[in-house]
Amino acid sequence: MGEYLLEISYLIASVLYILGLKMLSGPKTARKGNLYAAFGMALAILATIFLYVDEEGNKLQNHIWIFGGIAVGSVVGWLAAVRVKMTAMPQMVSIFNGMGGACAALIGLIEFPHYFGHGGSILILLTIFAGLVIGSVSFSGSVVAFAKLNGNMNKDIRLPFYNIINTLFIIAIFAITALLLVGTLTDPMYVYLLALISLAYGVLFVIPIGGADMPVVISLLNSFTGMAAAFGGFLYGNMAMLTGGILVGSAGTILTVVMCNAMNRSLTNVIFGAFGTGGAAVGPGGSGVEKSYKEIGVSDTAVLLNYSQSVVIVPGYGLAVAQAQHVIHELEELLEERGVSVKYAIHPVAGRMPGHMNVLLAESNVEYDKLVEMEDINPEFETTDVVLVVGANDVVNPAAKNDPASPIYGMPILEVEKAKNIIINKRSMNVGYAGIDNELFYHEKNSMLFGDAKSVLVSLVAELKTL
Amino acid sequence: MQILEFLNTHMDMVYIVILSVLLGVEVISNVPSVLHTPLMSGANAIHGVVIIGAIIIMGKADPSNILTMALGFLAVILGTLNVVGGFVVTDRMLEMFNKKKPGKSKE
Numbered sequence: 001m002g003e004y005l006l007e008i009s010y011l012i013a014s015v016l017y018i019l020g021l022k023m024l025s026g027p028k029t030a031r032k033g034n035l036y037a038a039f040g041m042a043l044a045i046l047a048t049i050f051l052y053v054d055e056e057g058n059k060l061q062n063h064i065w066i067f068g069g070i071a072v073g074s075v076v077g078w079l080a081a082v083r084v085k086m087t088a089m090p091q092m093v094s095i096f097n098g099m100g101g102a103c104a105a106l107i108g109l110i111e112f113p114h115y116f117g118h119g120g121s122i123l124i125l126l127t128i129f130a131g132l133v134i135g136s137v138s139f140s141g142s143v144v145a146f147a148k149l150n151g152n153m154n155k156d157i158r159l160p161f162y163n164i165i166n167t168l169f170i171i172a173i174f175a176i177t178a179l180l181l182v183g184t185l186t187d188p189m190y191v192y193l194l195a196l197i198s199l200a201y202g203v204l205f206v207i208p209i210g211g212a213d214m215p216v217v218i219s220l221l222n223s224f225t226g227m228a229a230a231f232g233g234f235l236y237g238n239m240a241m242l243t244g245g246i247l248v249g250s251a252g253t254i255l256t257v258v259m260c261n262a263m264n265r266s267l268t269n270v271i272f273g274a275f276g277t278g279g280a281a282v283g284p285g286g287s288g289v290e291k292s293y294k295e296i297g298v299s300d301t302a303v304l305l306n307y308s309q310s311v312v313i314v315p316g317y318g319l320a321v322a323q324a325q326h327v328i329h330e331l332e333e334l335l336e337e338r339g340v341s342v343k344y345a346i347h348p349v350a351g352r353m354p355g356h357m358n359v360l361l362a363e364s365n366v367e368y369d370k371l372v373e374m375e376d377i378n379p380e381f382e383t384t385d386v387v388l389v390v391g392a393n394d395v396v397n398p399a400a401k402n403d404p405a406s407p408i409y410g411m412p413i414l415e416v417e418k419a420k421n422i423i424i425n426k427r428s429m430n431v432g433y434a435g436i437d438n439e440l441f442y443h444e445k446n447s448m449l450f451g452d453a454k455s456v457l458v459s460l461v462a463e464l465k466t467l
Numbered sequence: 468m469q470i471l472e473f474l475n476t477h478m479d480m481v482y483i484v485i486l487s488v489l490l491g492v493e494v495i496s497n498v499p500s501v502l503h504t505p506l507m508s509g510a511n512a513i514h515g516v517v518i519i520g521a522i523i524i525m526g527k528a529d530p531s532n533i534l535t536m537a538l539g540f541l542a543v544i545l546g547t548l549n550v551v552g553g554f555v556v557t558d559r560m561l562e563m564f565n566k567k568k569p570g571k572s573k574e
Contacts, residue, residue, distance in 0.1 A: 017513050018490060024509045024557075025498040031561040034509050038554040041516060045550075048519045052526065060526025062536075069525070069540050073547025080548075081555035086563070092556055093508045100515050100549035106542040107520045110535055123473050135517075215504075222511050229517035234480065236523055242480065243487050244516035250491030252510055255503065262500055348500040355504040362563040373500070 002051045007239065009047035014243040016040025021251060044240040045070075086363050087320040090356065091149035094218045097225055098142030101135045104228035105195065108132030111235065112191055122181050124235065129177050131231035132191070133198045138224040140202030145218055148210065162208055163272055169201040205271075213270045215349070216259050220267075223252025262348040264410040293429070296447035298456060301423055302463035308385035310341040312377065314414055315361065317351050318391015318426070322453035326364040328390065331461050344370050345377040345387075345414050347395035374414055381418040389416065389424040391453045396424075397438045422446040425456055505560045512553025518546025 016036045023033025049067075052060050060066070077096070084092045108131045115124050147153040176194045179185045209217050230245030232238070260267050296304075305311055313332065319325060332342045344366065350357040358371055372380075381387065389396055399406035400413045416422055422445050429441065429448075440446055449456060474481055498506055521542035528535045 017516075018494065021491075021494045021506075021510065021513070024506045025495060025502060027499065027502060027564060030502060030505055030564065031558065034505075034512075034554060034557045034561060037509060037513055038558075041513070041550055041554070044516060044519060045522065048522050049526070052523060054527060058527075060523065062525055062528060062530060065536065065540055066522055066525050066543060069521075069543030070547045073544040074551045076544075077548040077550070077552035078555055081552045081559065084556070086559075089504070089508075089556065089560065092552070093504075093511055096549050096552040096556065097511050097514075099545040099552070100511070100517055103515075103521055103542045103546040103549065104517045106538050106545070107517070107524060110524050110538050110542070123470075215507075219507050222507055222514070225517070226510070226514040229514045229520075230484075232517050232520040236520060237480075238519055238523075239483065241516050241519050242483055244513050246484055246487035247491045247494075248510045248514040250488040251495040252491075252507070254492050254495045255498070255507055255510070258495070258498065258500075259503060262503075346501075355501045358501045359504065359560050359563045368564075 003053055006047050006051035009043050009051070010238070010240040013040040013044035013240045016043070017244050017247055021247060086360050087323070088150070089359065090215060090218065091146045094142045094145040094149065094221070097218065097222050098139045098146065100225045101138030101142060101221070101228060104131050104135030104225065104232055105139055107232055108135060109195065113188060116180070116188060116191065117186060125181055127231045127234040129180065129191075129194065131228045131235065132195055133173055133177065134224050134231070135228040136195050136198035137202040137205065138221045138228060140199040141206040141217070141221045144203050144206040145214060145221065148206070149214060166201070166204055169197060169204060172197055173201065209270065216256055216267070216270050219252055219256040219259055223249050223256060226252050264412060293441050294447045296423060296449050298449070298459045299463050301449055302460055302467060304386055304421065304423070305335060305340065305388070306338060306464060306467050308340055310343075310384050311335060311386045311388060312343050312345050312381065312384045312416075312419065314345045314347075314387060314389040314392050314396060314416060315350060315357055316390065316392020316395060319453050320351055320356070320360050320391070322391065324390065324454040324457050325360045327454055327457040327461060329361070329364045329366050331457055331464070332366065332370070334461060334464050342370065343372050343377065343380075345374065346371050347374050347392070347414055348412075350392060350395055374412060378415050381415050384419040386421045386423060387416040387419040389422065390457070391425065393426070393438055396440055398440055399438070416440070417443055417445065420445065423449050425449045425451065425453055427452060505557055508553060508557040508560060512550055512557060515546055515550030515553055518543065518550055521546045
């Protein structure tokens with residue numbers, strides 16, 4: 001009886017995951033979808049704790065420990081999730097993903113002694129090792145991604161012969177797994193070695209990747225963890241784990257590809273290609289040629305904005321870092337009061353993750369209608385008086401259109417150079433996140449407004465009020 | 468041979484895997500780029516289902532086996548972090564999107 005209830009609970013949970021994911025892909029239903037999936041998860045977890053019976057009909061024991069672990073995890077997870085700043089959201093997702101990977105890897109580590117050397121079939125061992133390897137890679141990779149996004153690790157470290165070293169690691173992982181499976185290696189120590197190599201590979205895999213590619217990597221690691229969970233589902237013959245894991249594995253893979261497409265890059269290019277690290281790719285023609293740029297002050301900017309008909313703001317990650325999303329909304333309202341039409345141009349990969357900018361601006365109550373996506377705003381730039389670029393760089397870099405040698409060549413950009421005036425706010429003339437020079441800075445229509453995004457915007461608002 | 472045998476005895480699982488893969492692909496296509504981040508985050512929370520494995524381990528573990536108990540306990544904590552953190556973060560992101568809807572409807 002209990003067993004049937006368990007299976008039915010798993011069935012309901014699986015349906016809720018599917019519905020939840022489907023609803024998450026539409027703006028109106030997204031929040032409810034998340035709740036559906038969460039409810040499915042709670043159902044699956046509780047049903048497992050109370051209804052699961054093993055082959056001999058024994059119920060699960062150690063309820064105190066199970067609930068203790070869940071309580072600790074819930075409190076810590078909830079606090080972390082509630083307290084994290086919106087700007088730090090991408091690394092938060094990454095670290096939670098890493099926790100799931102670690103959980104899958106631990107399951108492999110605990111379960112393998114029961115089967116390895118005790119007559120477990122090759123397929124059972126394969127599912128265990130696969131979960132262990134993928135979980136470990138996902139864990140260490142996510143931790144590195146977290147550290148990089150969090151600014152604890154700023155450089156994209158690129159070892160010499162990087163691709164060769166990584167290939168050797170992959171070969172080692174496959175070789176050890178195969179030798180363990182066929183029984184050539186019988187010492188359990190090799191399983192631990194396999195876990196260590198997988199952890200090291202996760203680090204090596206993520207460490208050289210940087211720039212706008214980070215979200216793609218997180219999405220990829222996300223689908224890895226999904227697969228690791230699915231292998232766990234195989235091992236236990238558990239339908240909830242199987243469907244949940246596979247769904248995330250396949251959906252995550254597709255999402256990764258969709259993200260790559262938004263940047264007009266292929267997945268292999270992201271993983272194996274350098275981004276802003278190959279010295280030759282930086283600023284072709286940039287060396288030697290003296291380029292000059294104009295500078296503009298806050299008061300001139302205020303006047304220019306005040307007497308414009310239409311202004312388009314291009315927000316980038318710099319805006320988020322400076323926590324300037326509230327001030328920019330104030331600026332927008334002030335300009336609107338004076339009859340200036342203000343819109344925000346949102347590049348698909350603005351910020352550190354697709355949709356990140358929308359979340360940030362929505363947080364500061366910017367109206368949804370004012371956030372215009374790239375395809376819709378590009379034709380409007382010709383009739384725009386002033387484009388104000390705040391903390392964005394690569395998404396407005398014309399090199400993506402004009403310069404086949406540029407690492408971002410082919411990425412669709414916001415065509416701000418069509419506007420009548422451009423004002424770019426940056427802290428300095430340093431290159432952007434992708435490490436590429438931007439010829440837009442030297443464009444005749446452009447003026448540079450130097451300073452920290454927040455302080456510049458605050459003084460801009462103050463200046464506007466005096467006009 | 469072993470593979471054929473496995474396929475035969477686990478046909479239901481094979482069906483589930485194939486159908487789930489197709490469903491996952493189908494469900495995700497045509498997502499507006501605005502929702503990529505919340506969707507990734509939501510999917511992230513769902514693979515926290517791996518916690519069920521940790522619970523099964525924990526529930527079967529012999530309390531005198533301290534290593535298994537400790538690792539299992541750790542696995543339960545990590546899995547819960549993934550689930551709870553994942554869903555709460557996603558909800559916070561989506562809350563931002565919902566906030567402007569009342570503002571929009573007021574007009």
